[in-house]
Amino acid sequence: MGNCCVAGASSDMATFKWSIDNFSSLLDKGEGWTNSRVFKIMGHAWHLKLNPMDRNSCDEECVSLRLQLSKTSVEPNTIVDASFRLIIYDQLYGKDSEHHVSHTFQTASTSSGKSCMIKLAALKNSSGFLVNNNCVFGVKFIKVVTTKAKTTSEKLFVKNASTLPEAKAAYTWCIADFFGMENPGYSPEFTAGGYKWSIRLDKEENHISLYLKKMINDLPEDSAVLVEFTLSIKNQEGGKHLKKKGLTQFSNNDPTWGWEKVVSMEDIQDSSNGYLIKTKCCIEAEVTTVGSSKMK
Template structure:
């Protein structure tokens, strides 16, 4: 399944109706941000929460300079129980305005807690998309995903044929300027005393007129052990409501106190939900390794850098 080697996506037919229709406005601004990816908001289908990820400029393989636009499907890991696998058959697509139908590829993936993102499928060479009025109209491009079937492996296997449902419509607006940027470093001098705690929050800090805090699970999330979980969260529900629909580029880092080579993960562009973060941020073994420089004595430093680059809405 899938056909990432083709120069153009195949027609999916006029009967193809996606479960998610995601329109990215000002696609050129998405490229200018330099973001490695952009993620939609979650949508519900087949009893699970999914999102569509677009890689605006990816290389099909090493040594090949031609950039492609890539799509992949992500399953929300909190929908899964440890040991469960969801095999999904789905179609990833881009709308062809000239032919008035979606074009794309059929693919499948086994989603699990440690494998929530499908393989990227190259839909179209980036330059072809930018120069073609079929795919890009008024600097906007429409992407889609349709889930055809899921099978859950628990120890029992259960096939679920997905029923037709109304399309979830989302819009992403990317700014070209006037970004709101913020940074904060959390100094912890008592990390070794946090071992018995499930969740610890940093002091409150303010960026862009909103109040935030960093959260750390010293021993991992409730589903995950032997890893540090790290997240950025708004202080209260009012802050959460004010930030809903904001598009953010986020970087979280644990600072290296010896060599300056920090451990860093960047989201790409994500749409605000209840917060951002990684349950498997860094293994405890690597974090506590004396030569690593992340934990010195009982001291560690966590840093967040984020930029609000746009907004999103549904409908």
């Protein structure tokens, strides 16, 4: 039913043409994808996929074409960036219909998105695209670049719970003048889990944010420390504290972790919450080192 040819495979641009005779018989089979034979161009194996009775975004019947990177050319950790034109040829007047496509082919994405080349009704009524029940499709490659994907891996070690201290190291930062403090404000340094830390408090117009910061860049290169921590705004009247809990990795490149918009300024100043006694506010940090990691 179809004839194939490859042209200019050794030049900067290479073209594959797919001529389909007795095209009406393909239409009789209804909606569905038909594959061309596999062809090799620019160091890779490909095939075209044709759906003669697809639907476009307006739910109109159309002839769709897409390019597929064949299984033999799919390699782990390899990326194939291709720029090409999908074509339906005007066999009488040379006014071909072309769709320019750029696609990154890889293991998870071996097929380009479909291109609706022409409405089916327009194809049937055309004088150049369908000649003597023959239709010719093709792909013209403009550029193909193959690269190895950069893969970085991490090995994380988590300590057994039985080896962790029963009591978490805790530090309480009492701010005597909450409204008069610098913004952002930093607590004095304290030691917990074998490292030095500071609590950071940011006062925004309508809320506050809280962060834990590792103070010294003393970790080996490409290493991190896994930390379980809690930041609490203390209820100074013995009620429920406002707590935020986290489990994350601190490194020399990312020494600060925490939360934005922990509590509104309205709630901070609400006396029923006990967070602010006159101008005094107390924030507690509980910090436990529970593991470490190394990048490879």
